[in-house]
Amino acid sequence: xxxxxxxxxxxxxxxxxxxxxxxxxxxxxxxxxxxxxxxxxxxxxxxxxxxxxxxxxxxxxxxxxxxxxxxxxxxxxxxxxxxxxxxxxxxxxxxxxxxxxxxxxxxxxxxxxxxxxxxxxxxxxxxxxxxxxxxxxxxxxxxxxxxxxxxxxxxxxxxxxxxxxxxxxxxxxxxxxxxxxxxxxxxxxxxxxxxxxxxxxxxxxxxxxxxxxxxxxxxxxxxxxxxxxxxxxxxxxxxxxxxxxxxxxxxxxxxxxxxxxxxxxxxxxxxxxxxxxxxxxxxxxxxxxxxxxxxxxxxxxxxxxxxxxxxxxxxxxxxxxxxxxxxxxxxxxxxxxxxxxxxxxxxxxxxxxxxxxxxxxxxxxxxxxxxxxxxxxxxxxxxxxxxxxxxxxxxxxxxxxxxxxxxxxxxxxxxxxxxxxxxxxxxxxxxxxxxxxxxxxxxxxxxxxxxxxxxxxxxxxxxxxxxxxxxxxxxxxxxxxxxxxxxxxxxxxxxxxxxxxxxxxxxxxxxxxxxxxxxxxxxxxxxxxxxxxxxxxxxxxxxxxxxxxxx
Amino acid sequence: xxxxxxxxxxxxxxxxxxxxxxxxxxxxxxxxxxxxxxxxxxxxxxxxxxxxxxxxxxxxxxxxxxxxxxxxxxxxxxxxxxxxxxxxxxxxxxxxxxxxxxxxxxxxxxxxxxxxxxxxxxxxxxxxxxxxxxxxxxxxxxxxxxxxxxxxxxxxxxxxxxxxxxxxxxxxxxxxxxxxxx
Numbered sequence: 001x002x003x004x005x006x007x008x009x010x011x012x013x014x015x016x017x018x019x020x021x022x023x024x025x026x027x028x029x030x031x032x033x034x035x036x037x038x039x040x041x042x043x044x045x046x047x048x049x050x051x052x053x054x055x056x057x058x059x060x061x062x063x064x065x066x067x068x069x070x071x072x073x074x075x076x077x078x079x080x081x082x083x084x085x086x087x088x089x090x091x092x093x094x095x096x097x098x099x100x101x102x103x104x105x106x107x108x109x110x111x112x113x114x115x116x117x118x119x120x121x122x123x124x125x126x127x128x129x130x131x132x133x134x135x136x137x138x139x140x141x142x143x144x145x146x147x148x149x150x151x152x153x154x155x156x157x158x159x160x161x162x163x164x165x166x167x168x169x170x171x172x173x174x175x176x177x178x179x180x181x182x183x184x185x186x187x188x189x190x191x192x193x194x195x196x197x198x199x200x201x202x203x204x205x206x207x208x209x210x211x212x213x214x215x216x217x218x219x220x221x222x223x224x225x226x227x228x229x230x231x232x233x234x235x236x237x238x239x240x241x242x243x244x245x246x247x248x249x250x251x252x253x254x255x256x257x258x259x260x261x262x263x264x265x266x267x268x269x270x271x272x273x274x275x276x277x278x279x280x281x282x283x284x285x286x287x288x289x290x291x292x293x294x295x296x297x298x299x300x301x302x303x304x305x306x307x308x309x310x311x312x313x314x315x316x317x318x319x320x321x322x323x324x325x326x327x328x329x330x331x332x333x334x335x336x337x338x339x340x341x342x343x344x345x346x347x348x349x350x351x352x353x354x355x356x357x358x359x360x361x362x363x364x365x366x367x368x369x370x371x372x373x374x375x376x377x378x379x380x381x382x383x384x385x386x387x388x389x390x391x392x393x394x395x396x397x398x399x400x401x402x403x404x405x406x407x408x409x410x411x412x413x414x415x416x417x418x419x420x421x422x423x424x425x426x427x428x429x430x431x432x433x434x435x436x437x438x439x440x441x442x443x444x445x446x447x448x449x450x451x452x453x454x455x456x457x458x459x460x461x462x463x464x465x466x467x468x469x470x471x472x473x474x475x476x477x478x479x480x481x482x483x484x485x486x487x488x489x490x491x492x493x494x495x496x497x498x499x500x501x502x503x504x505x506x507x508x509x510x511x512x513x514x515x516x517x518x519x520x521x522x523x524x525x526x527x528x529x530x531x532x533x534x535x536x537x538x539x540x541x542x543x544x545x546x547x548x549x550x551x
Numbered sequence: 552x553x554x555x556x557x558x559x560x561x562x563x564x565x566x567x568x569x570x571x572x573x574x575x576x577x578x579x580x581x582x583x584x585x586x587x588x589x590x591x592x593x594x595x596x597x598x599x600x601x602x603x604x605x606x607x608x609x610x611x612x613x614x615x616x617x618x619x620x621x622x623x624x625x626x627x628x629x630x631x632x633x634x635x636x637x638x639x640x641x642x643x644x645x646x647x648x649x650x651x652x653x654x655x656x657x658x659x660x661x662x663x664x665x666x667x668x669x670x671x672x673x674x675x676x677x678x679x680x681x682x683x684x685x686x687x688x689x690x691x692x693x694x695x696x697x698x699x700x701x702x703x704x705x706x707x708x709x710x711x712x713x714x715x716x717x718x719x720x721x722x723x724x725x726x727x728x729x730x731x732x733x
Contacts, residue, residue, distance in 0.1 A: 239583065249594060
């Protein structure tokens with residue numbers, strides 16, 4: 001067997017030279033000082049390959065046009081097996097690449113590995129860092145939810161303020177007016193057609209230069225015999241890659257990447273946030289206001305990039321040990337403090353998203369289609385702790401009472417209400433205790449029972465508390481006498497579906513407190529809700545579907 | 552300088568690694584490399600296979616659509632009826648106009664045929680004179696019961712699943728008819 005394999009390899013070598021090339025690559029001589037601190041380049045390379053792979057996988061189920069992009073991503077997340085994992089890997093992989101690339105750069109900087117003759121390797125690396133950021137910027141829009149849309153609006157507006165080049169940047173990204181289909185096509189084209197081949201070329205160049213000059217030695221390496229890349233350094237690289245992969249995989253499985261409401265250009269209340277690695281830039285713009293804005297948008301970033309590129313030419317000192325490179329350490333510490341401080345300030349100053357704005361649309365959202373009475377019933381279901389004795393769906397732990405799914409097939413509302421009041425009259429021997437609610441509340445509870453079908457799964461656990469509580473308050477205050485929600489209610493007041501597209505949350509709160517002040521002449525009375533009640537009510541109204549669902 | 556180099560070299564223990572100690576280290580390194588790569592390969596390959604080959608979970612859609620009133624239909628004469636059917640295509644929900652050849656066989660009993668010939672999918676029509684369904688493409692003939700009378704059609708006309716509620720015809724999925732035996 002061994003002889004056969006050797007024979008095959010020899011034949012392959014004779015015809016292609018591949019085995020020899022691989023051997024040459026693996027047996028590269030590296031300095032004796034090489035070790036764990038040099039694993040980051042390999043990890044970055046591995047993560048980029050993961051991005052290429054998961055990106056291609058996502059593209060197999062993705063429609064690159066606004067609207068459809070959102071629908072297809074939702075399809076990937078909710079209907080395609082392992083789709084959420086693929087998206088998770090791609091999303092968290094992007095963040096991890098930034099972390100690893102920066103660590104790689106810090107290591108090279110601290111060790112002074114950019115020094116002559118390795119200036120070119122360093123500069124190509126700086127360009128690769130910029131390419132990585134460009135991936136983040138262009139990929140951010142492709143989910144086409146509110147977060148993607150408004151984040152990109154901010155980013156492109158920053159680009160537009162660049163003196164002289166600004167209008168051309170806008171023209172190039174087709175972001176002069178609104179962010180629309182053309183912008184989307186440009187971002188998609190950049191993200192999947194231009195950047196990947198550019199990355200491959202740059203990485204190729206980077207590696208050729210690394211091989212040409214060899215791995216950077218440190219002081220004293222010239223006195224020690226060289227080591228071989230394989231297997232000791234490959235082992236270290238592999239362990240580092242494995243740790244990175246384990247972290248990435250765990251993130252992809254356990255941290256859900258939400259999909260927000262589909263991009264709504266009219267939603268002026270949305271608070272845009274860029275991705276975490278751009279937050280420091282975002283924050284810097286708050287420091288430089290008015291005519292000084294250009295300092296934050298252009299001058300400082302340009303200076304920073306130039307400083308990086310010029311590093312090998314500025315620092316021409318003799319190579320010394322890492323511990324003696326105190327100035328380099330100082331620069332890294334200062335940069336870390338500056339970056340960390342700005343990022344922290346940005347996080348602190350970002351107001352939390354409202355409950356309505358942060359709904360995950362890749363989760364079950366059937367509760368949005370429910371009528372107010374049905375949602376309100378879910379509130380009472382939870383309040384009366386019905387779940388202590390009943391399951392909603394099949395499976396789950398065994399409980400005393402029957403499973404409630406498809407109750408509507410067996411009973412009508414009148415039966416249910418009677419059963420809630422006095423279970424034993426309809427079901428002699430039932431162990432259920434009477435439900436102590438008033439008639440209107442019992443009706444809502446019955447409505448919730450009838451709404452639970454196999455089509456909408458477990459409504460009890462997927463309905464957010466604010467929606468159930470808000471709907472219960474809606475029912476309690478008889479909003480439905482004048483207003484219509486999801487096709488039921490009175491016609492005296494305006495239909496409340498689509499309120500989110502017409503009004504802001506602040507306006508709505510003012511309107512509850514003092515309707516006359518906000519819209520004079522309205523027949524709507526004032527409502528005195530507690531702070532929590534007001535939050536629930538407004539959040540509930542702002543998560544209503546824009547149009548009432550078809551019956 | 553150069554005179555000092557050889558002694559330094561010889562003092563360096565790394566120059567002459569104990570082979571007995573180096574070999575297990577080497578095989579340990581190789582084992583870790585292979586095992587790590589195998590685990591990562593599996594962790595990617597299994598989800599990828601699931602992603603590409605498991606059919607997506609379909610959204611629920613109502614199986615029956617209202618195709619119209621059948622109380623006024625003449626018994627024994629096929630009528631082409633059209634109806635709107637919604638269909639899920641990947642991430643899109645489409646509403647399409649579909650048609651069916653509907654034959655009222657008796658009061659409250661209706662058969663609805665798929666509008667395509669079972670040979671190559673051409674649209675056939677009803678010949679009132681001969682009382683036959685005729686496909687113009689390759690001259691397949693079907694009886695009013697949908698059976699093949701002549702031509703290359705391999706099986707009887709396909710039928711929709713139907714039900715009648717309050718005189719309205721509700722059309723469900725199209726069932727491919729079984730191959731005619733013999």
